Amino acid sequence: MKKLMMLAGCAVCMLTAAAQGSGWKDLFNGKDLTGWKQLNGKARYTVEQGEIVGTTVFGQPNSFMVTEQDYGDFILELEFKVDSTMNSGVQFRSESNAAYKNGRVHGYQFEIDPSPRGWTGGIYDEARRDWLYPLDLNPAAKTAFRQGAWNKIRLECIGNTMRTWVNGIPCAYLVDDMTPKGFIALQVHGIGNKKDEGRQIRWRNIRIRTTDLKPAPLDGTFVVNMIPNDLSDAEKHNGFGLLFDGKTTSGWRGVHKKAFPAKGWEVNNGEITVLASQGKESQNGGDIVTDKQYSAFVLEFDFKLTEGANSGVKYFVTEKEQTGGSAIGLEYQVLDDERHPDAKLGVNGNRTLSSLYDLITSNREKRARKPIGEWNKGMVIVYPDNTVQHWLNGWKMVEYKRGSAEFEALVAKSKYKGWTNFGMAPQGHILLQDHGNRVSFRSIKIRELKK
Structure with a gap:
């Protein structure tokens, strides 16, 4: 023994x-x-x-x-x-x-x-x-x-x-x-x-x-990248590309325009910012859209609100419909819920931060929301089967399916009921909204999914 x-x-x-x-x-x-x-x-x-x-x-x-x-x-x-x-x-x-x-x-x-x-x-x-x-x-x-x-x-x-x-x-x-x-x-x-x-x-x-370190091979795991406007090798491997390079307006233009707005927006310090104009919707620079249209995708974006600010990220924007100065599309709401009156309108909070605007109220998880003035990470995923998700700082906030009976019923009771086949375009532009308040965006990147 x-x-x-x-x-x-x-x-x-x-x-x-x-x-x-x-x-x-x-x-x-x-x-x-x-x-x-x-x-x-x-x-x-x-x-x-x-x-x-x-x-x-x-x-x-x-x-x-x-x-x-x-x-x-x-x-x-x-x-x-x-x-x-x-x-x-x-x-x-x-x-x-x-x-x-x-x-x-x-x-x-x-x-x-x-x-x-x-x-x-x-x-x-x-x-x-x-x-x-x-x-x-x-x-x-x-x-x-x-x-x-x-x-x-x-x-x-x-x-x-x-x-x-x-x-x-x-x-x-x-x-x-x-x-x-x-x-x-x-x-x-x-x-x-x-x-x-x-x-x-x-x-x-x-x-x-701590020596002779060899990273494991890339394996397709979803990447959270906290470095502004950076595209890591793993993200490239996963099929992501930048929609905003952090320096120019390349790839963007005004809604119904051939060029980027001459006023109302600025690019500075790696951020693309809609400037304040007394809260007037699309009365200054107006909304901006991507040159390219998308159908199924993973869209990521960072955003920073100022106090009382309102904006939005829209998708499946075709520029065929318009209300006032704004183009129409499904909208990921970007809002200061505490201070902006829009948070109390609509039905049961369906106009609050990260909601599907005027249709579906977002998850009320408080930990998902950063204080005003801090950067938030938003994400919209549109799967090939038309399932759509809104995410905020890693928390899933909304999930629905375009074209489902539930979706059609919600549209029929919303401000969009007058538009035929609202939200059902096979492809569309990504839009950043000018709602007259200062809101900044960065790290805007997209991965297209195969239908």
Whole structure:
């Protein structure tokens, strides 16, 4: 027995040496928490049988076991097993300093979410920008997590690209440059109910590689790109192209015009902005549309509202119909819901932010909405079968099907009831609306889908 134990011990040493020789380094020695320190809350962290065990403690905020060393570019692998009623995560490129919320740990987090929502492998921005990559953006990854079992994480951070895998299944793909370097941390989430005290999460086989990094091949995973007007290699691989180059008005013109409006719009600091004109709809520069028409597509755009502002992004605009100075089309509403009176018109809020204007009210999830003056990420997806979705900051806000009985019934009760076959054009232009308020757009990109 003693010989077997010695052989086993030698085998472990050989494996560890082989791992280190291949460029991998263990972040956890299997015995104690050397190289780690605890920040913020006082959840319990112990070492048991070669595992780090995190245990919830009632009345404590989020707790973090943090590496003493910072890491920039790396590949991280580890295994975890979590109580089905817990929420947790692995921080990366994260920070804690007195100047930010009194030392509050903040930064990127690899989400661990055993709830039915199934967002394990998504990327959250702890104590900073909220969700960056919820897994509704990649629903195929929601089944990667295995309840009650050990799960394997892989995290790639190379340059401004961050990618996640759970049990070998690709989950999130984020491009962002806010924090290029920081610590890695194991989170035990705070609990608000005494009955949840004592829930546990376990981590083991934590290793990192920081040299000779080779990114995994591109695999078609949906990309969230936070860098303005940037088109990453992965987005190009997925078929996206820019509709706005950040510098010129190329590819755009005024509605019913051959050229871009001579006034009312400006391009500056990588933004295309409709200027304020006392809230008068299309009385200054007027709406602008893409030169090209589209049928099935994924349209992404960032937008920033000023206080009380109203605008919109329309699609399937044919320029055959017009009301006042505005062209007609299906509209993703862009609005300051708190201050603009349009939010209280229509039916049950169907003129509020990200709604299908005057037809379908958007999801009322408050976390999806950024404060006025901050950038929001909008998205419209039109599938080849005419299913349409509106998204806001990674949250699905609206879904409907063009031409369905439900859609036709909504049109018949709306302001569009007088237009024959409203919203049913086989293709149309993308439009940015001039509603007389200052609103800025950037990172406008599109991927055409095959019918």
